[in-house]
Amino acid sequence: MQPSLEQLAITYKNLPADKLIRLAVTDAAGLRPEALELLKAEIKGRGLDDGILRGIDVQLNHVDDSQLNNYLALVRNQACPTCGDQSQQLNAVLSTTVISAIIFTHYKKAFSIGCPTCLKKANQKATLKTALLGWWGLPWGLMRTPQALISNTKTNKRINTGEPTPILVDFIKNNIGIIESIKNNDQSLQVMLTNLNNKQHYNKYHIIKHGANRHPIPSR
Structure with a gap:
């Protein structure tokens, strides 16, 4: 009722x-x-x-391609929330990390938005951690680790193209109301971008629509 x-x-x-x-x-x-x-x-x-x-x-209204591109440009032309650089357009990626310790495997996809340089560093950090610590759980560590490494390789290629990534496009589409409400306030936009990186996971109320799996996966 x-x-x-x-x-x-x-x-x-x-x-x-x-x-x-x-x-x-x-x-x-x-x-x-x-x-x-x-x-x-x-x-x-x-x-x-x-x-x-x-x-x-x-x-409440349909957002056409032209409007979507305007929102993309607005976000991509902000200063990087990590290093403050304004010379490179921002992008967004998901970097996957796997950490195992015999009886459990932790699988996490972390959202990052920033300049290509900072995104590559975040993705490389996730890749290195996974390569060193991901294999040690049975059976999930052996399964999840190569999946994560392949995913991070694809992510790095997307960063290098310079085109907006699918996750950035989804970010815009799923949060058009938030962006519209603060589009004339660069300070608020910067706070939003910084908070995204600080939370490092994505769901509807933290700007991104879909939830990440942050729960340990039992090895039995």
């Missing part, structure tokens, strides 16, 4: 600002029209940034 409009109005009124904004810029497309209007009214009533309202609207 759906909550009444009165209940929704009370819920939105009592939400802390950060949770209200997150709802607006990530989940607006899943709200019914009446709820959207209440959400917009609450945002306006609190005097929050107009970018949040744009972030709602962009989720």
Whole structure:
């Protein structure tokens, strides 16, 4: 049973600002029209940034290739969140790490966004760690380690092409509302990119849609 409009109005009124904004810029497309209007009214009533309202609207409309390319350019032309370099366009990759210790195997895909130089370093670090520590679990270490090494080799090739990677394109598509809401604020964009690297995993509420497997895999 759906909550009444009165209940929704009370819920939105009592939400802390950060949770209200997150709802607006990530989940607006899943709200019914009446709820959207209440959400917009609450945002306006609190005097929050107009970018949040744009972030709602962009989720409700089709984003064509031209608009998508504009968002890609916006993100790719930011300073690298790791080294601060602005001379290279940013990209995003997933680097896979496997660590084993006889009775367990830990398999992790870490998200990184940054300049090609920093992405290569992150990918090389994951590759080296996997090559040294990935093999020592049975049977999963022997299975996962070559998979990770092959995956990281492909990742390195994507970095070298200079083209936006599929994971970066997914990042834009899945988080269009967030990006639209802060597109005029370089400082907020930098905070977003830095937080992405600090979390190093990806899911809907941390900018990227799909979740990574960070759980140990038993070796039996």
